[in-house]
Every structure is written in C-alpha cells, then in structure tokens.
Amino acid sequence: MEVLLFGISKEITGQQTLDVSSDLKINTVLELKKWILEKYPEMGNLDSFAIAVDQEYANDELNISDGQEIALIPPVSGG
Amino acid sequence: MEVLLFGISKEITGQQTLDVSSDLKINTVLELKKWILEKYPEMGNLDSFAIAVDQEYANDELNISDGQEIALIPPVSGG
Amino acid sequence: MKKIELVSEIDLNGLYSWLQHPEAGGIDLFIGSVRNHAHGKSVIKLVFEGYEPMAIHQMNKLADQAIKQWPLKRLLMIHALGSKNIGDPVVVIGVATAHRNDAFEACKFLIDELKNTVPIWKKEHFTDHTVWVNAHP
C-alpha cells in the first residue's frame, strides 16, 4: 500500500510517499494512523492529521486496501 | 426659497425645482412638507419623502431659511 | 484610503490593483448590475439619476462610519449614473482588510446603507412603460 504525502509530512518523513508493507497487516484507517505515529513520532506534534481514501476524508473505522488512493492530509491551509 | 427636485417628484410637479414664495411664511421642514402635499396631493401617494437641508436629511422640526440648499428626496433606489 | 465616485461608466479593470494593500489579505468586492426582469416583467434598461453632491457627501459619511467600525485598509464606493443596459455594472463596493470577516461585514454594511440612504433614483424601462423604483408602496 502506498500513502501519498503532502506539505509538512514530506519533510517529517523525508519521503515523497510512504510504502506500507502488506506484512504489517494494516486494514483500517486507525491502524494506518497508529503505524504512522509509531514510525514518525514527530507526526504527533501536528495539530492533527487526516487520512483520505479515494479523495474523501475517511473515518478511523474505514477499511483500506491496496487498490485505493490513500493520502495523509496534514492540517490544510489554503485560501 | 427654492426646493431641488429629483426622480418622480419632477414628474409629479412637472417642474425641475419648486419656488416657495416667502409670503407663505414656511419656517420649518414640517411646514414645507405640508405645503408640498397640499399643492401636489399626488406626492401623498409616494411611499414617503424626505427633505434634505444642506445635503443632510432633516427632521420635521428643523428651521429652514433662504440661504440653505433644500431638496425634496423621494424614496431612494440606487444600487 | 477611500475612493468615492459617481461615474457614467464603471470600469472594473484596475479596481483590484487599487484595493491591494500589503497588509490586506482579504478583499471583498460587491458588484450590483442590471437584471433583465423586475416584478416578473422584462426590463429593457435602467436610468439612474442622482442628487450628486449629496450622494457623494452621504457615501463619504457611510465610508467614514465603516472605517470607524472595521479596520479597513482600502474602501471604494462607485455608483453609475445615466442609462444602463442589462448586465452593466451599476454599483461597486470594495473593501480590503487583514481578515476576511471584516471585509464581508463592511461590504454588506456599505451596500445595504447605500441602498437605504444615498440619494440616487432608478427608473426601470419596460417595453411599454417606465417606473421610478421604490416610489410607490
């Protein structure tokens, strides 16, 4: 599973996208968020962050799988 | 005393300005309004009208005299 | 800084540049224009008449009130007079502020008050008759 990164999350991770190995058995948005926070504790300093699945903001309970477009959304600041 | 006219009041009176003879002894805004309504009863069909004295909306009690710029203000509809 | 004008033609180009201010992050611009109908009938054109010096004086008073009430960096009020066709801009209110809520509030205040108090009159021309707007109950 690949997670798209934007803004500050690219700087924190030092990457353009996150590769999430299928060995990790991450099946929900909440599990993905927890894994991200474990791997990159600095993400915990953000005001908040969301996960988007197929370009919609996703609830923690949502199941996720390989074929979906998954993105990490730091606090937005457009406008 | 001369009263400036605008919009519909020019059509009702058939004039560009009203001449108010000093013989009429009109000393207040209220007296002027009453005289206008007597002379041009059709003005009474307007929603309302105001008198401006020196480019400010005037209260009925205000004294008026010859040297002032006096105007009859039908309901405004700019914008 | 304020700009208060009565003009025969409103030129929208250049208004943004005039409203720009390095400390202003939000500009709200309200543009009123001629609609093609009123009271269900087809409008052909509008003609605006103003008591010009009093209109300018009253617009300045409104501008000063707004400047007291909100921290405005720029304020413009421009009204057209004369004959206007469908779609023509008739009035423009523009304000520039540091924060956008102030811009919306000030802009709404200025157009609402202009419509209530500034001595300008609009005559609607329909195919077969004309009407001075607001004159009758």
Next chain:
Amino acid sequence: MKKIELVSEIDLNGLYSWLQHPEAGGIDLFIGSVRNHAHGKSVIKLVFEGYEPMAIHQMNKLADQAIKQWPLKRLLMIHALGSKNIGDPVVVIGVATAHRNDAFEACKFLIDELKNTVPIWKKEHFTDHTVWVNAHP
C-alpha cells in the same frame, strides 16, 4: 454554471464577464491575497502545494452544496498553486445571484469551507526560515 480551477496565476480580468448573468443583480467576489506579515513577522513569499485531484473534487462538493443552499446563477472557485509574492491573488471565490444577501452568504460559506477542508497547504517564507501554516498548535 460553475467554474472550479487550480491555476499557477490567477487572472482577474474576465472574471466579471464570466459571472454576469441576465437574471443576476448581485455579484460578490472574494479575493484572498498574500499579506506582508504573519504572526508579526515579515513574509517574503508563500508557496502553495495542493493534492490536486482531491482539491478539485472537494471544491466541487462545496460548490454543489452551495448551489443546493442558495439560488446561484454563477459560481467560481479558483485557487493558485506554486510560489506567490506579496499582493498576488491566491484564491478567488465569486457568485452571482438575483439577490445580494445570497451572494454574500454563499461567498462566505465557500471561502470558510475551502479553508477548512480543501487539501491545499501554504508555506510561509520569512527572511530566515519557513513554516507550514496550521501544522503546529
């Protein structure tokens, strides 16, 4: 009719013509631009990054919500991406309606919601450091 765009440069000319509609008497245009300071410090420039397809999708959803809520004749939302200097327009929201209160309300709704939900990020460049806005409490 709606126009939703992400662009590298916002061109304000022509927006009024696009927003014009014979039944619309009121147009409200909100323009957000780069201020020269933030948190008391001097901003040199801003850089905007977007998750473009999701940003367009979310802007369309907001536009559709606004179209349901208010009788809008025209709606535009344009956001700039990339590097922007002081005074440059960054976002434009425009709506045309028959009655002006709808225009103000819809415009305010759209810019407020855009700032809350559309995935675009702003990096402020100061003389000696840069900051991703909103990222930290």
